[in-house]
Amino acid sequence: MVTVLDADYVVVGAGAVGMAFTDALVDHADVTVALVDRRHGPGGHWLDAYPFVQLHQASAFYGVASTLLGGGRIQQDGPERGLHERATAPEIRDYYDRVLRDRLLATRRVTFHPGTEHSQVRPRPGARVVDTTYLSPMVPATTPPPFAVAAEASVVPVNRLADLGGAPSQYVVVGSGKTATDACVWLLGEGTDPDDICWIRPREPWMLNRAVVQPDPAVFIGMAADTMEAATVAATPDDLFLDLEDRGIMLRIDRAVTPTMAKTPTLATWELDLLRTIEHVVRLGHLERVEPGRLLLEHGEVSVARDAVVVHCAASGLPRRPPLPIWAPDAIRPQPIRSGFPCFGAALAGFVEATVDGDAEKNRLCPSSPFSDTPADWAAMQVLGGRAARAFSSDPAIRSWAGGVSLNLARVPPDRQGDADVVAATDRFTAAVGPGLARLAELAGIAQARR
Numbered sequence: 001m002v003t004v005l006d007a008d009y010v011v012v013g014a015g016a017v018g019m020a021f022t023d024a025l026v027d028h029a030d031v032t033v034a035l036v037d038r039r040h041g042p043g044g045h046w047l048d049a050y051p052f053v054q055l056h057q058a059s060a061f062y063g064v065a066s067t068l069l070g071g072g073r074i075q076q077d078g079p080e081r082g083l084h085e086r087a088t089a090p091e092i093r094d095y096y097d098r099v100l101r102d103r104l105l106a107t108r109r110v111t112f113h114p115g116t117e118h119s120q121v122r123p124r125p126g127a128r129v130v131d132t133t134y135l136s137p138m139v140p141a142t143t144p145p146p147f148a149v150a151a152e153a154s155v156v157p158v159n160r161l162a163d164l165g166g167a168p169s170q171y172v173v174v175g176s177g178k179t180a181t182d183a184c185v186w187l188l189g190e191g192t193d194p195d196d197i198c199w200i201r202p203r204e205p206w207m208l209n210r211a212v213v214q215p216d217p218a219v220f221i222g223m224a225a226d227t228m229e230a231a232t233v234a235a236t237p238d239d240l241f242l243d244l245e246d247r248g249i250m251l252r253i254d255r256a257v258t259p260t261m262a263k264t265p266t267l268a269t270w271e272l273d274l275l276r277t278i279e280h281v282v283r284l285g286h287l288e289r290v291e292p293g294r295l296l297l298e299h300g301e302v303s304v305a306r307d308a309v310v311v312h313c314a315a316s317g318l319p320r321r322p323p324l325p326i327w328a329p330d331a332i333r334p335q336p337i338r339s340g341f342p343c344f345g346a347a348l349a350g351f352v353e354a355t356v357d358g359d360a361e362k363n364r365l366c367p368s369s370p371f372s373d374t375p376a377d378w379a380a381m382q383v384l385g386g387r388a389a390r391a392f393s394s395d396p397a398i399r400s401w402a403g404g405v406s407l408n409l410a411r412v413p414p415d416r417q418g419d420a421d422v423v424a425a426t427d428r429f430t431a432a433v434g435p436g437l438a439r440l441a442e443l444a445g446i447a448q449a450r451r
């Protein structure tokens with residue numbers, strides 16, 4: 001049966017994007033929203049997260065605009081002492097429960113419909129659909145392994161790693177992304193001998209040094225300035241990444257191999273040191289089949305222990321799909337606007353939906369930008385994200401809103417505006433951004449913006 005929902009907006013998906021969009025929309029417009037999700041609660045993929053996952057970035061950059069995630073605290077001990085806190089999965093789930101209850105439902109203008117498929121509901125005439133599923137991530141808990149598994153071979157999703165009940169003589173970690181690095185770091189932290197880990201890395205990843213992606217404008221704008229300065233003189237995308245590595249911005253696990261993957265999650269240097277202790281790395285392309293004692297890959301095969309447990313960390317994560325106009329006649333599809341930050345993009349789209357008239361104008365102010373996969377994509381993401389930031393910042397009301405939102409990692413809080421380090425970083429960025437973006441556009445093979 002299809003139910004007609006009596007609300008101005010039907011938001012499909014109560015993950016990070018649906019929650020950020022709805023929060024900003026109802027904060028700035030007197031409208032009603034029906035929030036629909038097939039899952040039982042808000043939080044999206046965090047409801048299926050593996051037990052040892054944390055945000056890979058600072059908590060302050062994640063969540064909804066009205067409510068800071070965490071306390072804005074700096075870690076006082078441990079290997080990330082001095083860096084901002086990063087929420088765990090239970091903290092994120094608790095945060096979204098509180099935002100739903102205390103911010104959204106408390107307005108009495110939002111209703112939540114858990115356990116509900118999009119196909120089970122219809123908007124009332126004149127209402128708008130907000131489809132937040134276009135760029136939802138694929139995670140191992142809900143995505144089958146992209147390789148065949150013979151009978152008697154032992155393959156588990158990363159979520160099962162913490163409760164295997166008895167250690168095998170070998171772990172085979174499959175994947176090159178953030179989840180695989182989390183699995184390796186967790187195993188090593190639990191005391192697993194690095195020689196008992198075989199790591200299938202179909203591609204080598206570039207990762208951002210977490211120390212330079214911090215809610216501190218001197219640090220963040222300084223990193224952006226370095227990036228633009230490096231871009232200005234880069235001969236190729238690879239050349240750019242190697243320069244960024246020298247500047248302490250990008251990290252790679254094996255300095256003998258030039259990475260081809262640039263989804264660029266953040267990594268701390270203590271994690272990098274641990275990952276480098278794993279020497280049994282298999283670079284024979286994608287895994288195609290697991291048999292007891294044997295792995296068949298695109299470009300060859302390797303022997304493993306007969307009792308080896310293969311850990312599936314090979315879901316594709318953030319999808320590679322072309323950027324679309326966010327506002328279309330059939331639906332609003334929130335996507336990143338400033339490079340690669342889904343929560344800020346969704347909150348910004350919610351604010352603009354609440355305060356700006358006309359879809360053409362909203363799309364002009366908020367062009368979408370894609371996630372990246374390769375170094376050339378990453379250059380494109382910077383160009384499109386940079387152009388988008390220039391477009392929305394040209395509007396005084398949006399600029400003022402964005403300046404007060406901690407999700408906006410480029411903002412300078414009022415108490416830091418005269419700070420000498422911030423001024424110096426901003427001056428460097430201002431000098432380098434024009435030539436840097438122009439060169440990045442050439443490296444990415446995309447047209448120059450008309451002046």
Ligand SMILES: Cc1cc2nc3c(=O)[nH]c(=O)nc-3n(C[C@H](O)[C@H](O)[C@H](O)COP(=O)(O)OP(=O)(O)OC[C@H]3O[C@@H](n4cnc5c(N)ncnc54)[C@H](O)[C@@H]3O)c2cc1C
Pocket residue numbers: 012013014015016017018036037038039043044045046053054055056057058061062116117118119132133135136137139317318340341342343
């Ligand atoms: C392990 C991990 C760590 C990450 N860490 C960070 C970080 O530190 N910082 C950062 O900025 N980003 C991070 N990301 C990326 C970021 O979390 C995601 O991009 C973001 O959470 C995606 O939110 P979403 O709402 O698009 O997707 P989801 O969380 O997948 O939510 C989409 C929701 O839509 C629902 N849905 C889908 N289809 C339908 C349908 N047909 N009917 C009804 N409901 C439907 C789903 O049930 C789901 O709840 C991380 C991602 C992962 C996987």
